[in-house]
Amino acid sequence: MSNKINAGPSIGGRSMQFSSMWQRGLAIATVALLSVGVAVPGFAQSTGAVDPNTVLDDRWSVTPMVGFAFSDRSDLDSGLSGGVLATKPLTHWFSYELGADYSLIETSNAGDYERVTGRLGGLLYPFRPYFDDSSSFQPFIGGGLHLSSVDFLKQTTSAFGFYGSIGAQQKLNDTLSLSLLGRYQVDDVGDSGPLVDQTFYTWQVLAGLRIALGSKPSDQFRDADGDGVPDGVDKCPDTPPGVQVDARGCPLDTDGDGVPDHLDQCPDTPRGVKVDDRGCPIDSDGDGIPDHLDKCPGTPPGVEVDAQGCALVDTDGDGIPDAYDKCPDTPDGIAIDDEGCPLDSDGDGIPDHLDECPNTPAGLAVLPDGCALVGDCRKPRPGEAVDANGCAMDRGFILRGVKFEFDSAILTVEAKQILDKVAVTLSSYPDVDVELGGHTDSIGTAGYNLGLSERRSIAVKEYLARKGISGERMTPVGYGLTVPIADNGTAEGREENRRVELTPQN
Structure with missing residues (x-):
C-alpha cells in the first residue's frame, strides 16, 4: 500500500x-x-x-x-x-x-x-x-x-x-x-x-x-400578475394587468358587493344591497327601480311606475295603483283596506259604507244592508230615536235595491238578485217572523199609493216564498206615502221613500 x-x-x-x-x-x-x-453578508431583503x-x-x-x-x-x-x-x-x-x-x-x-x-x-x-x-x-x-x-x-x-x-x-x-x-x-x-x-x-x-x-x-416575492403583491401572499394571483388591488392582491371592491371595481358598472352600491353580475342592484320586476328602493316589487311588465316603483295609474284615487287594486272602482272618499277594497270592519261581506250595522257579531247571517235580524245594532237615520247604546230603536231594515217596474208591482232583475240574498238570511232565522212593508213617494193620490205599496209588498212575499221561505212567517203591509224617510220635494228624497222594509216581529 x-x-x-x-x-x-x-x-x-x-x-x-x-x-x-x-x-x-x-x-x-x-x-x-x-x-x-x-x-x-447576503443580499438584504427589502420590505x-x-x-x-x-x-x-x-x-x-x-x-x-x-x-x-x-x-x-x-x-x-x-x-x-x-x-x-x-x-x-x-x-x-x-x-x-x-x-x-x-x-x-x-x-x-x-x-x-x-x-x-x-x-x-x-x-x-x-x-x-x-x-x-x-x-x-x-x-x-x-x-x-x-x-x-x-x-x-x-x-x-x-x-x-x-x-x-x-x-x-x-x-x-x-x-x-x-x-x-x-x-x-x-x-x-x-x-x-x-x-x-x-x-x-x-x-x-x-x-x-x-x-x-x-x-x-x-x-413569496414573485409577482406573476404584476399587481405589486408577491405571489406568496397574493390571494388573487391572476389579476388582469392594470387592475387596482388591495393588500391581499385581489381587485378592489369599493362598495363591497362582491363585484370588483373594474367589472362593476355600479361601483357605489349601498352596503348589503343584492346585486347582479354587473354589480348593479337587482331589479326583479324590471321597472327601472332597484328592489331595495321598490315599494311595489311585483309590478307587471310594461306598467309605468313612479320613483317608488309603484304603478302610476290609480283610477279610483284610493292610493292603491290599479295593478294591485282588487277594487279599482271604489267610490271617492271610502275607507279601504290594503287591497284597495272598501273596509268591512265586521267581516260580514257588506262594506262599511253600505253597512247599516257595521259591528255585527261574528257568525250572524245578515241582510243586504249588513244587519242581522236579531242581536244587532243599526246605525240611526237622521231624526230616529236611539236606545241607551246609540242603536236605532226602529227595527225595520230597508231592502235597498228592491225596486219595481214603473207604476207596477213587477220586480226588477236587480231586485230579484237582492231578494235571493234575503231568502238565504231568513233561512238562517227560522223562528223569526217578519213584516214586509211597502212604501211610496208622494206623487199620486194617497189611496192609489196605498194600493200600489200593498201590491208590491205582496210581490216580495210571493218571491221569497218561491225561494223556500214559509208564507206564514211573512206579513205584507202597504203603507203608501204615510211614512216618508226623506224629502218628497226632491228627486233624491222621493227615490229614498220608494222602498220595501223588513221588520222582525218577535
Whole structure:
C-alpha cells in the first residue's frame, strides 16, 4: 500500500515535513473559507418591491452522490465511493455542508483501504457576480474538517483531517440540480500499530442529484400578475394587468358587493344591497327601480311606475295603483283596506259604507244592508230615536235595491238578485217572523199609493216564498206615502221613500 497510498512517515522525515505542510495549508484554507462564509453578508431583503432573483434561497438541500476514489500517486489505485451531503446557504456566497460517505480503494499489494467519513465544512461561490441565483450553472469551491473510521492492514482506527473540494451545480428546476465535485482529503491517523502517525491523501470524484427541501423562499416575492403583491401572499394571483388591488392582491371592491371595481358598472352600491353580475342592484320586476328602493316589487311588465316603483295609474284615487287594486272602482272618499277594497270592519261581506250595522257579531247571517235580524245594532237615520247604546230603536231594515217596474208591482232583475240574498238570511232565522212593508213617494193620490205599496209588498212575499221561505212567517203591509224617510220635494228624497222594509216581529 505504501507505493499506492501516500503514508508520510513511511518515506522518512521529508514526508513527515511534507505532511505537516499539507496540514497547515489545509487548516489555513479551511479557516479562511469558513471565515469568508460568515463574513460575507447576503443580499438584504427589502420590505418594498423585491427582485426574486436577489432573495436568498436558504433551503436545506440533500445530495446523494456516487463516484470513485483514488490516491494521489501516479500509479493510482481506485475504488468506489458514495455518500450524501446536506447543505444550507448562509449567504448568497456561502453554504454550510454536512456529509457522510464511504470509500473502498483497492491496492495490488496491501489489501483494501476502507473508510467511512463524517464531514463538516462549507461551500463558497466565488463567481457569484457572474452566476447569480437565477443562473442555472453555479461553480463552487469548498473545504472543511472530517472524522473518519479507517480499516486498513487489518487494523481499524480513526482519522482526522481536512478536505478541499471544487465543483459545479447545474440547476434543472427550483428543486433539482445536478452536482459534480472533486474532493481532496487528508486522513491523519494517530494510532498504534502499523498505521501509527500515518497520513494518507486521497481524491474523490462524485456526481449526484441535489434535492432542495420545501418551497423556494423567493416565490413569496414573485409577482406573476404584476399587481405589486408577491405571489406568496397574493390571494388573487391572476389579476388582469392594470387592475387596482388591495393588500391581499385581489381587485378592489369599493362598495363591497362582491363585484370588483373594474367589472362593476355600479361601483357605489349601498352596503348589503343584492346585486347582479354587473354589480348593479337587482331589479326583479324590471321597472327601472332597484328592489331595495321598490315599494311595489311585483309590478307587471310594461306598467309605468313612479320613483317608488309603484304603478302610476290609480283610477279610483284610493292610493292603491290599479295593478294591485282588487277594487279599482271604489267610490271617492271610502275607507279601504290594503287591497284597495272598501273596509268591512265586521267581516260580514257588506262594506262599511253600505253597512247599516257595521259591528255585527261574528257568525250572524245578515241582510243586504249588513244587519242581522236579531242581536244587532243599526246605525240611526237622521231624526230616529236611539236606545241607551246609540242603536236605532226602529227595527225595520230597508231592502235597498228592491225596486219595481214603473207604476207596477213587477220586480226588477236587480231586485230579484237582492231578494235571493234575503231568502238565504231568513233561512238562517227560522223562528223569526217578519213584516214586509211597502212604501211610496208622494206623487199620486194617497189611496192609489196605498194600493200600489200593498201590491208590491205582496210581490216580495210571493218571491221569497218561491225561494223556500214559509208564507206564514211573512206579513205584507202597504203603507203608501204615510211614512216618508226623506224629502218628497226632491228627486233624491222621493227615490229614498220608494222602498220595501223588513221588520222582525218577535
